[in-house]
Amino acid sequence: MSLSETLPVIDVDVFLSQPEDSEDVRQECKKAADALITYGALLLHDSRVSEEDNSTFLDLVEDYFNQPIAELQKDERPEIMYQVGVTLENTEKPKCAVDEPCLDIIAQLDPAERPLDISGHHPDPKCRFFWKMGTPPPYETQYPALNAPNVVPQDPELKARWEPTMEKWGQAMKDSVTSISEMTAIGLGLNRNTFKEAGKYGPHLLGPTASDLVKYGRKDTILAGFHTDLNFFSIHGRSRYPGLHIWARNTGKRIPVRFPPTGRYLLVQAGKQIEHLTGGLIKAGFHEVVVNEATVQTIEKRKISHPDRPLIRISSTFFWHLSSDYDLVPIPSLKARAQSLLANDAGPAKRGFQETVYEPMKVGKLVQNELKHIALMA
Numbered sequence: 336m337s338l339s340e341t342l343p344v345i346d347v348d349v350f351l352s353q354p355e356d357s358e359d360v361r362q363e364c365k366k367a368a369d370a371l372i373t374y375g376a377l378l379l380h381d382s383r384v385s386e387e388d389n390s391t392f393l394d395l396v397e398d399y400f401n402q403p404i405a406e407l408q409k410d411e412r413p414e415i416m417y418q419v420g421v422t423l424e425n426t427e428k429p430k431c432a433v434d435e436p437c438l439d440i441i442a443q444l445d446p447a448e449r450p451l452d453i454s455g456h457h458p459d460p461k462c463r464f465f466w467k468m469g470t471p472p473p474y475e476t477q478y479p480a481l482n483a484p485n486v487v488p489q490d491p492e493l494k495a496r497w498e499p500t501m502e503k504w505g506q507a508m509k510d511s512v513t514s515i516s517e518m519t520a521i522g523l524g525l526n527r528n529t530f531k532e533a534g535k536y537g538p539h540l541l542g543p544t545a546s547d548l549v550k551y552g553r554k555d556t557i558l559a560g561f562h563t564d565l566n567f568f569s570i571h572g573r574s575r576y577p578g579l580h581i582w583a584r585n586t587g588k589r590i591p592v593r594f595p596p597t598g599r600y601l602l603v604q605a606g607k608q609i610e611h612l613t614g615g616l617i618k619a620g621f622h623e624v625v626v627n628e629a630t631v632q633t634i635e636k637r638k639i640s641h642p643d644r645p646l647i648r649i650s651s652t653f654f655w656h657l658s659s660d661y662d663l664v665p666i667p668s669l670k671a672r673a674q675s676l677l678a679n680d681a682g683p684a685k686r687g688f689q690e691t692v693y694e695p696m697k698v699g700k701l702v703q704n705e706l707k708h709i710a711l712m713a
């Protein structure tokens with residue numbers, strides 16, 4: 336199954352080149368909002384996204400994680416919950432493994448559509464690096480730990496390439512996801528700046544993950560167990576290895592993510608913050624990263640085509656957050672729409688989603704609650 340056949344493709348170029356009230360822009364914005372309501376995900380096309388920048392970024396992050404472990408450990412910041420710098424493998428647990436409503440969701444999926452079994456409670460064998468890309472708030476924040484300074488690797492060769500490469504690719508993804516936030520707001524009947532303003536001082540993160548495919552390249556290995564993301568939107572560039580599966584809210588089908596073979600595309604997934612703010616109209620999308628048959632084939636091909644490169648699967652991911660001090664309260668018009676959607680749909684839209692209550696809270700509080708679940712915060 337090709338993702339382009341199942342997920343709508345939203346053209347950001349249309350939004351950027353025409354007036355907000357034009358019919359084309361209205362339609363594209365509605366398509367974005369509807370895609371997020373139905374699938375919790377969309378593909379976007381944006382001419383500002385360069386495949387070459389993504390490739391330069393993937394090379395850098397492969398080289399970084401190819402360093403000895405002692406070198407990587409210098410970049411760990413456990414005292415601030417790993418919110419900047421590196422998180423090494425076997426630290427983060429899939430939240431779902433310890434979370435009952437989430438296990439119910441898996442139980443209600445058709446057995447053929449279920450994620451790989453996470454019930455063994457093993458932490459994920461993936462590493463990650465967080466590079467902060469937010470604008471510090473001009474006011475005193477209640478959540479300073481989430482706004483700590485960036486870490487630059489000490490190796491001179493990596494250090495020289497690090498910041499320009501991270502900033503260039505990160506900014507491209509940030510620009511795209513900001514446009515999608517505006518398009519989604521318009522498509523939901525809100526002011527275009529609703530989400531953009533709420534995320535103005537968000538602790539946005541460029542957060543690539545790395546999986547060692549020499550150690551963890553066997554078929555059916557879980558690299559990141561079934562989970563949702565705690566931020567507002569997650570945006571992904573093309574990875575060199577397949578293996579990301581997403582679940583569309585209304586179908587219960589596992590969808591292997593495949594980008595169109597060429598072109599300027601990114602994948603956007605809804606996270607917990609947009610779920611909360613929309614009162615569940617848009618649900619955070621479940622996903623996993625595993626070694627599937629296509630991953631194994633790609634590993635074998637890459638050994639031949641790039642014998643000198645490290646065999647590490649990098650995911651090119653950016654996490655877009657709302658400001659930590661923002662009051663997260665479901666928007667009344669969207670909450671009402673979410674309730675009528677549930678009331679009028681006896682089908683799979685209800686799967687595991689009936690009884691969620693979205694208590695008002697600061698965004699920073701939601702993030703802290705989620706981090707406790709995944710074992711990154713004591």
Ligand SMILES: [Fe+2]
Pocket residue numbers: 562563564622
């Ligand atoms: Fe994720």
